[in-house]
Amino acid sequence: MFEFSAFSLYDAAFLAIGGVTILGALGVVLFRNIIYSALSLVFTMLGVAAIYFQLNAGFLGAIQILVYAGAISVLIIFAVMLLMNKEARRTNLPTTRTKAWFAGGTITVMMLASIIAAVGFSEWPKTALQGVDNSVGMLAELMLGDYVIAFEAAAILLLVAVIGAIILAKGVENK
Amino acid sequence: MEHLFTNLATALTGWMITLGLSPVWADVILLLVKWIIIITIITLNIIILIWLERKVSAFFQERLGPNRLGPFGIFQTIADAIKLLTKEDIVPSAADKLIFKTAPMFFIVVAVMLYTVIPMGQGMEVINLNIGLLFFISMGSLSTIALLMAGWGSDNKWSLMGAVRSVAQMISYEIPLAFSLLGVVMISGSLNLQDIVAAQDNIWFVILQPIAFLTYFIAATAELNRGPFDMPEAEQELTGGAYTEYTGMRWALFFLAEYTNLVAVSALMATVFLGGWQGPWLPSWLWIIIKTYGVILVFFWVKWTFPRIRMDHLMSFSWKVLVPVSLGNILLTGAGIYFCQWMGWC
Numbered sequence: 001m002f003e004f005s006a007f008s009l010y011d012a013a014f015l016a017i018g019g020v021t022i023l024g025a026l027g028v029v030l031f032r033n034i035i036y037s038a039l040s041l042v043f044t045m046l047g048v049a050a051i052y053f054q055l056n057a058g059f060l061g062a063i064q065i066l067v068y069a070g071a072i073s074v075l076i077i078f079a080v081m082l083l084m085n086k087e088a089r090r091t092n093l094p095t096t097r098t099k100a101w102f103a104g105g106t107i108t109v110m111m112l113a114s115i116i117a118a119v120g121f122s123e124w125p126k127t128a129l130q131g132v133d134n135s136v137g138m139l140a141e142l143m144l145g146d147y148v149i150a151f152e153a154a155a156i157l158l159l160v161a162v163i164g165a166i167i168l169a170k171g172v173e174n175k
Numbered sequence: 176m177e178h179l180f181t182n183l184a185t186a187l188t189g190w191m192i193t194l195g196l197s198p199v200w201a202d203v204i205l206l207l208v209k210w211i212i213i214i215t216i217i218t219l220n221i222i223i224l225i226w227l228e229r230k231v232s233a234f235f236q237e238r239l240g241p242n243r244l245g246p247f248g249i250f251q252t253i254a255d256a257i258k259l260l261t262k263e264d265i266v267p268s269a270a271d272k273l274i275f276k277t278a279p280m281f282f283i284v285v286a287v288m289l290y291t292v293i294p295m296g297q298g299m300e301v302i303n304l305n306i307g308l309l310f311f312i313s314m315g316s317l318s319t320i321a322l323l324m325a326g327w328g329s330d331n332k333w334s335l336m337g338a339v340r341s342v343a344q345m346i347s348y349e350i351p352l353a354f355s356l357l358g359v360v361m362i363s364g365s366l367n368l369q370d371i372v373a374a375q376d377n378i379w380f381v382i383l384q385p386i387a388f389l390t391y392f393i394a395a396t397a398e399l400n401r402g403p404f405d406m407p408e409a410e411q412e413l414t415g416g417a418y419t420e421y422t423g424m425r426w427a428l429f430f431l432a433e434y435t436n437l438v439a440v441s442a443l444m445a446t447v448f449l450g451g452w453q454g455p456w457l458p459s460w461l462w463i464i465i466k467t468y469g470v471i472l473v474f475f476w477v478k479w480t481f482p483r484i485r486m487d488h489l490m491s492f493s494w495k496v497l498v499p500v501s502l503g504n505i506l507l508t509g510a511g512i513y514f515c516q517w518m519g520w521c
Contacts, residue, residue: 009199035327039274042320062309070316070349074342077323081335136306136366 014054021047034084034092038077045069059136176458181298184209209301213290221434222252228475235479262423267329270420274328279421279428282321286432288314289439294369296452296460307368308360311443312353315398318436319345322417325429329420337416340406340486347493348397354501355390358508359447368443372451381448386504388448390497392473395440397493399433402478406486441470 020043027040045068052061095101143151184205191201226241226249233240241248266272291314292307294300304310319342326338360366362383363374371380381388397404408416418429445451445466452459454466484492515521 009203035271035274039320039324058304058306059309062306062313066309066313066316070313070319071346074319074323074346077320077327078339078342081327 010054014051017047017050017054021051032092034080035077037092038073038080041076042069042073045073057135059139177297179458180296180460206301213301214287217287217290217435217438218431220438221431222256224434224438224471225252225255231472231475232479235476256427259423259427264424265420265422267331267420269330271328271330274324275420276425278321278324278328279425279432281324282318283428283432283435285314285317285321286435286439289436289443292368293439293442294372294446294451295442295463296458299452299460300369303367303369306366308356308366308371308447311368311439312349312356315436315440316345316349318432321432325421326417329417331420333414334417334419337408337419341400341417344400344404344406344489344493345398347490348394348497351390351493351497351501352394352398354498354505355387355394356447357501358384358387358504361505361508361512368446368451371447372453375450375453379448379450384448384504384508386500386507390501390504391444391448394493394497395444396474396477397489399436399440399474401433401437401474403481403484404489405478405483406489437471437474438467441474442467444470 024040024043024045024047028037028044031037031040045064049061049064049069052058052064187208188198188201188205191204192198196204229251230240230247241251244250244254266275289311291301292304292310300307322338322341322345326334326336326341329335359371359380362380363371365371365374374380400406400408406416408418418426421429442463445463449466449470451466452463454462457465512521
């Protein structure tokens with residue numbers, strides 16, 4: 001009988017989570033029906049959240065579920081439903097224009113090269129650092145302490161975006 | 176009696192280790208056992224809850240309610256369950272089959288996940304997560320996707336309208352829901368639900384945070400799609416909303432998930448505002464059950480007393496009343512904490 005160690009269990013969980021994330025991401029690109037693509041995006045987001053949880057960054061994981069999987073995906077699905085005027089089965093077909101293929105290919109190659117370079121050239125710490133117990137408190141101190149101006153500026157930026165969206169939707173009344 | 180279940184868990188782990196399993200695998204199996212127990216309790220509890228709701232609604236409408244099968248009709252739900260299990264499973268030919276079939280499963284899985292963090296007693300929870308409250312809120316937000324899947328997959332006007340309504344409602348009410356819980360988090364200084372229970376050692380948060388309690392109760396009713404906020408179903412106008420095309424066991428899964436959500440939200444309310452498992456004389460796991468059932472009865476009471484609210488009133492109530500009130504409560508709580516520290520009371 002072979003012995004399982006804690007390490008292999010952690011690895012197996014990571015492989016399963018990573019598999020779901022990558023399958024979801026492939027689904028976003030490959031499904032012909034754009035609703036299916038949007039729903040696969042939910043699984044990708046959930047997979048990323050699970051990776052955060054596994055890395056002991058629970059706060060980030062919960063926020064990832066709340067904001068990306070719970071809100072932004074719903075927004076995307078809503079937008080798709082409201083804008084869709086064709087048959088659902090043929091809404092996400094691969095493009096036939098060569099220019100688009102060229103642009104997409106260039107971006108993919110560039111991103112792949114930078115990721116491979118980043119993974120290959122960086123020095124990884126040899127010992128696993130002990131995860132922080134109270135990551136929420138530390139995040140709060142950083143956000144409302146050292147980086148409070150950037151944090152508030154982002155909040156104002158979002159407020160401006162919301163006002164802009166309302167003006168775009170409702171129009172400006174001429175007096 | 177107090178340590179009955181925790182002792183059982185320790186004994187089970189010890190027994191598995193003596194059988195030659197490594198402690199890690201013993202923990203994994205213990206986790207699975209906990210999940211199986213929770214799912215069993217949920218399923219059995221719902222049989223009681225549905226019977227109870229029918230009896231309570233009958234009481235409010237001066238009827239008798241189920242009264243033929245067994246004493247006080249207690250076997251009525253079991254008969255209903257058998258009927259639902261044996262019904263023909265109809266998938267509409269125009270429906271998107273994959274999404275139509277996945278939606279109820281997704282809904283029930285998300286509902287069951289809520290029980291991960293709720294403390295069922297002293298030292299009794301599936302995982303003692305240090306961001307438990309946030310996890311609960313974020314998991315609850317996922318059920319919108321399941322409803323949207325059901326509404327879109329059915330390829331039915333009423334279903335889609337019900338799904339769009341319910342998603343708009345749930346996203347709007349999520350904001351006051353999360354904000355109302357922030358006051359409690361500010362006082363207890365933790366997102367861990369066991370810490371929040373421990374912080375209510377002297378005084379329950381319902382007394383310190385009455386505004387937050389009311390806001391949370393209203394927002395939770397809307398999140399659960401229960402009356403008077405049951406716009407998404409609205410049998411009389413939308414013929415059942417997102418569930419219109421569902422039959423048999425698939426429909427029953429939605430029904431099951433709604434009651435699962437109800438119990439989870441009531442248990443969270445008992446934990447956060449009503450002192451959780453703390454209480455005199457009785458063991459802690461009995462206290463949380465008593466308090467949860469108390470909150471559930473209030474939910475029943477509200478549902479069968481108030482008429483349904485119009486959709487636009489519902490949305491403007493959330494954005495124009497509940498959000499400002501819950502934000503004001505956060506301000507008030509912060510000021511209160513500073514005043515308390517300034518006076519040297521805490």
